[in-house]
Amino acid sequence: MDRYAYSKRFDVKRYPGFLLITMVCLLILYAPLLVVMVYSFNDSLSITKWGGFSLRWYVDVFTGLEAEKYKRAAWNSLSIALMAATVSTAMATAAAIGMVRGGQFKGKSLSFGLISIPIMVPEIVTAVAMLIFFSTIGLTLGYGSILIAHIVFCIPFAYLPIAARLQGIESSYEEAAQDLYANRWKTFRFVLMPILFPGMLSGFLLAFIISLDDFIITNFIKGAGVETLPTAIFGAVKQGIKPNIMALSTLMLLFSVLMVSLSYIIGRTDRSVDSKSNKD
Amino acid sequence: MIRKSLTTSILLGLALATSNAQAEGKLSLYHWFEYMPQELLDKFSEEFDVEVTMDTYDSNEALLASLKAGKLGSYDLAVPGDYMVEIMANEGLLDTIGEGELANAGNMEAQWVDVPFDQGRKHSIPYQWGSTSFSVNRDVFKGDINTTDILFNPPAELAGKINMLDSQGEVLLMASLHLGIPQCSTDRDQLKALDDLLQSSKQHWASFGSDIAKDVMVSGDAAAGMLYNGFSAKGRAEGANIEYAYPKQGYVVWMDNVVLLKDAPNRDNAIKFMDFMLVPENIAAVTNYARYAAGVTGAGEFTDPELASQPESAPPADAPAGAFIAVCDQATQEVYDQIWTRLRK
């Protein structure tokens, strides 16, 4: 057999079975979510028997007895995520400029190590550390302690996309601006930030979703009467997976899909900015 | 534009954060899970224009751990069981209710006023009382269940399908009753036997959990499980074919109590709430919801008539009296703690 002809005959990119495994992978990832989605429309009180299609559990989420609790939890989750993502993005932007634009300096890798601590340390250890810290300094656990913790562990997640983008931007733009007597703030605001913005936005979104997602740390340091959606759901789920929880989960799931779509659109603008700056 | 939107979002966030603090007054409750009907909280909120928030815990020990881990000072009221009231008082976690502060103090049933864990009710008022043993799914096992063997030496049908409460006091007392040894024992052989029993029984148990205890029986994930009597009644009402046992070796009885916590941020509202819970109609609403018994005179008028006949609240004639959990001294308790740690590790 002519080996050469053979080698030309197969597509080097293709491997048999990979499509099947991909399907298995998607099935594993989606099956539980889809099942919960379907059962959230179940009219029956018993969660495992099908009793016809109904929206009653969605109504229950918004108007039921526990609606107030979940509304407050959702409020807390969103406001904390919004503030934590905003503050951590601001800090991470400054830090990224310092790190990337600062040249080589003593303690640079130490500084990078410090920024990435929250990503490297297992969540449960961070949770314990913060609990002990807050209880030692006598800070009353509550909204404030959750917010502080979220800002801290969001910093590296906001930092990475911003720094990555900044790496790809030449400093000549800023220097040109400064040559034209723009001060530092104006240079940042009107020259660097417009180019950096997609990175800041993906950093913000990543931090936002990481904050919304957090359960372990929040569960350790939450205080009287302050629940976030994950801690409220966890508390409810321990006593049984009720249909209203499935409805709530489905809503959160749809919110996540929305966020992914959003980040996709941003990703696309990001790419168009790239191609534009390449053309220049 | 972007700076403006960032600033706006921060301001908006801050506004959201503080918007919770609108109501006239607040009350922060630390309570067991599934033990307080939301309607009753709403009624209190409306009557006194107080915003009530409630967090939950799942064992007396978890309540204590959490308060000692920095949560004291953020809650006004908690609902510990009898022995935990005594421990919390000894630890200095409770505030004292002043003479005459509670307008409805007279409503307490006489038998629940001079209780050993809080003589003269200085820190607490009765909430609910009931018993703890276990329930068995009658579809799975049809034999005699009124024996602690169900937990510690289970029949083949139940072995490996048992859920235990994640509650040190109750599990260790049930095991002691099974062996017939006293609580707070200092006898090394008895303690060794207790340790051996738990170590050897562990293989029969599928899970540990209090908050999940009813759900695993209803969903069928467990075929037998330690339960509180009212919780078992609720499980039965949810469609599980389960029967609550009154084992001949004994079982746990308890009374949960609303206590006034030290450094309560809203002490006035806490007192109002305690008074509110001493109104027969209100405490009866808890009884109807949780299926236990109240300790307030006149509550019976408002309770569900079915409660009087529910099998979970009616020990058979030959059942022994239940036992309250005892408070041991430190040296003894440390051995019991050790036994529990060895079991859970």
Added chain:
Amino acid sequence: MAAFGSGSTVSRTFAPVRNWLLMPTWLTVGIFMLLPLLLILVYSFLTKEFRGGVIWEFSLAAYDQFIFDRGLFGDAEPSIEWTYINIFLRSLVQATVATLFCLLIGFPTAYFIATRPPSTRSLWLFLITVPYWVNLLIRTVSMKFLIRESGPLNQALLGLGIIDTPLEIINTNLAVQLGLFYSYLPFMVLPIYASVERYNFSLSEAGADLYAGKWTILRRIILPSIKPGIIAGCILVFVPSLGAFLAPDLLGGAKTFMIGSLIEEQFKGNAGNWPFGSAASMILLSLVLFVLLFYARSQAREQL
């Protein structure tokens, strides 16, 4: 790793104020992260207070409890305490198995997606990204619902006549293992995808021209080229699996302790032993740092 600040993008505009720019982050992370971590280290050497809390007296009791069994009454001849070591070993094994299975499923998936034509690729990528962004708690709860004894999985299998008695998956080690695998699978796919996407397929062509078979090309050319992505994926799965809390708690019935639940129990549960919880946290942290150090060294070797 290019993001980690080694570019030649120095600017004379911002270099002079570098420290001021870094200060907020230094302070925030330093005070609220580094200091608390040091505090755990201190707490792990303190004396446990009866019924929760600590006494500020130096003690090795926490580490002693971790390593030695001194019997029920604390006066027996000390022997090695295997329980905690076993919990750590079991967590290590479960995290390793989860990582391997994620790799087994994740690599072909990532490869398949990365080799789709650009038009359909973003759809595939979208499908794989969505679960990555869905709340982990919700995903774990969904899994719990699916595999419980009377859950949809058993109902379906019973209904199809594949099994006669419901599978008892919930509350077993298998459930925890499954949960870990399911939780962190997307973490494996995405970094590998990024690597494969950057992979230059003319290398494969060259291999084929030199008479290498498909699987030889995969093993000898592709895998070595995308190794950084694979290692990154493995770390992203392994590290959170090691300290996982939700999977053992919700799927394992809180009976099978993993490191995460062991630590949680010391602070929130009945045990209330802060120094011991701190010691266990320090040991977990050392393990993770060891893995990351190993990673950093292999990265450094790669660059040489």
